Amino acid sequence: MTLLSDQDLQALGLTLRLATTVTALLLLLGTPLAWWLAHTHSRWRRPVAAVVALPLVLPPTVLGFYLLMLLGPDGAVGRLIAALGLSALPFTFKGLMVASMLYSLPFVVQPLNNAFEAIGNRPMEVASCLGAGPLDRFLTVALPLALPGILTATVLGFAHTVGEFGVVLMIGGNIPGQTRVLSMRIYDHVQAGEYHQANVLSLCLLVVSFTALLAMSLLRTRRYPRD
Amino acid sequence: MTEALHGLDARLSWRRGDLALDIDIALPPRGITALFGPSGAGKTSCLRAIAGLERAEGRVSFGHQMWQDSASRVFVPPHRRKLGYVFQEASLFSHHTVEGNLDYGYRRAGRPAHLDREGLIDRFGVRPLLKRRVSGLSGGERQRVSMARALLSDPALLLFDEPLSALDGTARSDLLGCLEDLHATLQVPMIYVSHNVDEVSRLADHLVLMEAGHVVAQGPLQATLTRLDLPPALGEAVGAVIEGEVVGYDAHDQLIGLAFAGGHLWLPYRHEVVGQTLRCRIGARDVVLTHAPQEGSSALNQIPCRIVAMADADHPSQCLVQLDAGGCTLLARITRRSWHALGLEPGGEVWAQVKAVALGP
Numbered sequence: 001m002t003l004l005s006d007q008d009l010q011a012l013g014l015t016l017r018l019a020t021t022v023t024a025l026l027l028l029l030g031t032p033l034a035w036w037l038a039h040t041h042s043r044w045r046r047p048v049a050a051v052v053a054l055p056l057v058l059p060p061t062v063l064g065f066y067l068l069m070l071l072g073p074d075g076a077v078g079r080l081i082a083a084l085g086l087s088a089l090p091f092t093f094k095g096l097m098v099a100s101m102l103y104s105l106p107f108v109v110q111p112l113n114n115a116f117e118a119i120g121n122r123p124m125e126v127a128s129c130l131g132a133g134p135l136d137r138f139l140t141v142a143l144p145l146a147l148p149g150i151l152t153a154t155v156l157g158f159a160h161t162v163g164e165f166g167v168v169l170m171i172g173g174n175i176p177g178q179t180r181v182l183s184m185r186i187y188d189h190v191q192a193g194e195y196h197q198a199n200v201l202s203l204c205l206l207v208v209s210f211t212a213l214l215a216m217s218l219l220r221t222r223r224y225p226r227d
Numbered sequence: 228m229t230e231a232l233h234g235l236d237a238r239l240s241w242r243r244g245d246l247a248l249d250i251d252i253a254l255p256p257r258g259i260t261a262l263f264g265p266s267g268a269g270k271t272s273c274l275r276a277i278a279g280l281e282r283a284e285g286r287v288s289f290g291h292q293m294w295q296d297s298a299s300r301v302f303v304p305p306h307r308r309k310l311g312y313v314f315q316e317a318s319l320f321s322h323h324t325v326e327g328n329l330d331y332g333y334r335r336a337g338r339p340a341h342l343d344r345e346g347l348i349d350r351f352g353v354r355p356l357l358k359r360r361v362s363g364l365s366g367g368e369r370q371r372v373s374m375a376r377a378l379l380s381d382p383a384l385l386l387f388d389e390p391l392s393a394l395d396g397t398a399r400s401d402l403l404g405c406l407e408d409l410h411a412t413l414q415v416p417m418i419y420v421s422h423n424v425d426e427v428s429r430l431a432d433h434l435v436l437m438e439a440g441h442v443v444a445q446g447p448l449q450a451t452l453t454r455l456d457l458p459p460a461l462g463e464a465v466g467a468v469i470e471g472e473v474v475g476y477d478a479h480d481q482l483i484g485l486a487f488a489g490g491h492l493w494l495p496y497r498h499e500v501v502g503q504t505l506r507c508r509i510g511a512r513d514v515v516l517t518h519a520p521q522e523g524s525s526a527l528n529q530i531p532c533r534i535v536a537m538a539d540a541d542h543p544s545q546c547l548v549q550l551d552a553g554g555c556t557l558l559a560r561i562t563r564r565s566w567h568a569l570g571l572e573p574g575g576e577v578w579a580q581v582k583a584v585a586l587g588p
Contacts, residue, residue, distance in 0.1 A: 122318050125280050128305040129312035130332030130380045137306075140331075144322040 003200050010177055011185035012204060018093070018181060019161040022100045026108040026157050027150070029101075034112035035142070049113075056106045064170025067099050071171070089171075096172040096179050100161045108157040115149020116142065148220050155216045159209055234290070234416060235384065241283035243272045248283070248440040250276075254418070254433065256290065259410055261431035261448070262420045263464065268437040270420045271315070274386050277418070278312055279305040289384060311382030311415075315389045317369035319361040325372050326357040332380025339381045351375040351405060367398030371405070385417035391426060406430055424464040428452075428508040436461060453556040455549055459541035466510040467557040473499045482527075482583060489552025493527040495587035511547060513585035514559035516577045518569060526580040532557060534575045537566065550579060 004012070037049055055063055071089045072078045078088060089095030123145060127137035143150070165183040172179030174188070182201060189198035234256040240249040248269045254260045262270045275281035279294065279302065287295040294303045305312075311332075319328050333344060348354050351371040356364065364372065370390055377385065391399045403426060410430055421427050427434065427448075434451040436444040438458050444451050449468050457465055471487030476496060483499050485492045485507060492507065499505055520529045532550035540547050546566055550557040557579055571577065 122314070122316075123320060125305070126312070126314065126318045126320070127331070128280070129278060129310045129386075130376070131306050131309070131335035132331075133304075133306050136335075141320060141322075145320075147322075 005197070007176060007180075008185060008197065008201060011180050011182050012201070014093075014177065014180065015162055015182040018096060018100060019158045022097055022104060022161045023108070023154055023157040025097075026101055026104060027154065030105065030108040030112055030153065030157075031150075034109045035116055035138075037109070037113050038116035052109050053106050055103050060103060060164060060166025061170055063103060064099060064167040067102070067167070067171050071095060071098070091171070091173045091175060091179060093178050096168060096181075099167045099171045100164060103164055103167045104157045104160045107160045108153040111149045111152040111156060112146065115146035115152075118149075119145045151216050151219060155212045159212060162205060162208065235277065235287070235418075236289075237277050237285070237287045239273075239276050239283040239285035239287065239295075241272075241276065241281070241285075243269065243281070246272070246440045248272055248276075250437075250440075250442050252435055252442060252445065254416060254435075256416055257413075258432035259413070259417045259419050259430050260433040260435060261427040262418055262435050262437060263424070263427050263431075264422065264437035264443075264461070266422055267439075269440040270422070270437055271388055272440075273437065274388050274418060274420050278310055278386055279303065279308060280312075309381065309383040311377035311380055311385040313370070313373050313377050313385075313387045313390045315392060317366075317373035319364075319369055319372055319376075321361055323361070324357070325353060325359050325361060325364070328361060328372055329353070329357075329376050329379055332376055336379075336381035342379060342381055344379060347375050347378055350408070365398070366394050367402060370394065370398075370402060374402075374405075383415055385413075385415060387417060387419045389420050389422070392421075392423070403429060424466075425508065427464075428468045429506055449556060453549060453558045455536060455538035455547050463510075465547070465558055465560075466508055466513075467555065468506055468508050469555050469557075470504060470506050473501050473503050473505050476501055487553075487555060489532070489555040489557070490530045491528075492530075492581070492586065493583045495583060497587075507586055509557060509581055510585065511558040511560040513581055514550075514557060514561075515580040516548065516559050516561055516565070516569065516571070517580060518577065520578050521580065524580060525582070527583040528579075528581040528586075530557070530579045530581070532577055532579050534571060534573050534577060536573055537571070550577070552579065 033052070037045060068090055069075050070077045071081070073082065073088060081089065089098060119142060123141050124137050127141045132140065163183060165187070168179065168181055168184060172181070174180050174184050182205060186198050186201050189195070189201065235252070235254040237250060237252045242248070246267070246269055250273055262273060264270055272281060276283040277287060284297045285295070286297070289308070292303070293301050294308055295301060320331065323331065329348070333342070348357070351374060353368070353371050353375055356368060356372065361369065361372070374390065391402055394402065407429060419430055431448045434445065434448045435442055436451065436457065438461065443458050444454060452465060453467055469487045469489065471485040471492070473483050474486045475484035477483070481496045482493045483496045485494060485505055494507060515526065530552050532552045535549040535551050535556070537549070538547050540560055544562055545560055546563050548559045548561060548566070548571070550559060559579060
């Protein structure tokens with residue numbers, strides 16, 4: 001293997017593992033959250049929506065810094081975790097996962113929320129009048145109709161997790177096999193003047209991103225042919 | 228009256244925007260009830276509240292089931308009410324084919340053996356569409372699928388919300404014919420929301436008149452539409468609906484003869500066949516009163532009647548005259564001047580002149 005060193009491959013594998021886990025977890029947690037945002041009349045809707053959207057405008061380093069403070073041995077969450085007898089999160093894969101989930105949250109929740117809002121209440125009312133209970137109509141009507149939004153959420157969540165740097169720098173560090181993801185590796189290469197290696201890795205990211213977007217677009221047209 | 232106990236009984240009050248709704252409806256357990264009234268009267272809201280799609284305070288019972296009782300916090304969600312709801316826009320599931328749409332409720336009802344799935348598909352003429360995606364369907368086709376879908380869910384109560392209002396001429400009259408056929412074989416009650424008096428006259432057995440969120444009158448169709456105390460907003464709707472049998476067809480003049488309890492009427496031929504029952508609406512504005520049968524009049528129909536009562540119409544120059552023709556109630560809107568000039572009074576005998584043209588499409 002001349003193009004990618006073992007360390008590069010390790011970083012690539014780690015990145016894909018991180019992005020897959022984070023995206024899967026975000027879809028699982030983000031779907032109910034997006035559904036709630038799309039349907040609630042609660043006065044908490046706007047504050048919650050703003051918090052979800054925060055990572056869109058917040059510099060990743062700021063987010064990473066506060067997470068470091070919060071999760072660190074002196075932080076509120078860090079103490080709680082220690083009190084529960086769990087290992088500390090900063091500079092671990094799990095910590096990176098938590099941070100990435102927060103960072104990528106809006107990229108998953110917002111497309112889902114838009115999709116659910118676009119569906120509106122009517123299809124759910126129809127399903128209800130046809131004898132479908134709440135879970136039944138969510139699974140058989142809301143989710144299938146929201147599929148384009150779910151695809152967008154998946155691709156955006158995945159891509160943003162793959163590409164993050166600032167948050168990783170703050171909370172993950174640069175531990176091989178633990179937190180040294182692709183973007184860190186590229187940065188290392190550039191710092192060391194290894195432009196060729198940096199280029200190969202960057203190209204990998206470019207290809208992955210392009211393929212994901214193309215696949216999404218193709219899937220959508222196959223499922224929803226234009227009339 | 229024991230039968231009526233098993234129909235729908237709804238006493239609800241709620242607000243929707245600026246409109247305060249307060250309804251008290253008791254419906255018979257069979258036949259079609261039209262919920263009729265001007266736009267903005269709250270008809271759709273009313274239907275949604277009965278279905279449980281819109282929250283209102285009060286009680287709703289259907290047959291022996293209590294669907295809602297705010298006092299004892301009973302609320303049966305719509306999916307447990309066995310409804311067949313047809314929305315104004317067909318609202319088909321775009322992620323299913325036509326067949327997928329039809330089977331959505333049918334499967335959930337457990338594919339009941341007493342439902343004739345194939346028969347319903349043919350009756351609504353959707354068999355050629357089964358494999359199609361819904362995005363390519365016309366408005367009329369969509370509404371057919373929507374109605375068949377509702378009927379296939381094995382409903383105990385059908386709720387139709389202006390299903391024809393978004394359709395154009397041909398599609399509308401085709402589907403109206405379809406609904407007339409359905410009416411004859413319908414096993415479950417239906418509430419049919421409409422602001423179109425022709426649809427109502429052709430389909431309904433029972434009528435609930437709504438205005439500004441309130442029920443202003445309810446009862447059997449014929450009796451209710453010929454009441455003299457209906458609010459002015461329903462002015463155009465008042466008139467008789469008579470039911471009779473087609474007894475003759477004059478192919479040369481393209482007229483059909485209709486025999487009803489009060490006599491005989493000529494009306495323009497559409498596609499009726501001799502022997503069938505037919506409903507015909509005689510608008511109050513289309514009736515002229517005379518003392519004696521006329522010769523040399525272009526009005527083809529002359530019906531002997533007895534004056535039952537007279538009441539003020541919405542315009543001070545006019546009055547409404549309620550007439551009895553062999554047990555059928557007719558209504559005539561005439562000027563006060565004519566009322567006095569002819570010396571009419573309750574109990575008097577008159578002839579109602581009706582142009583056949585006014586009875587046509």
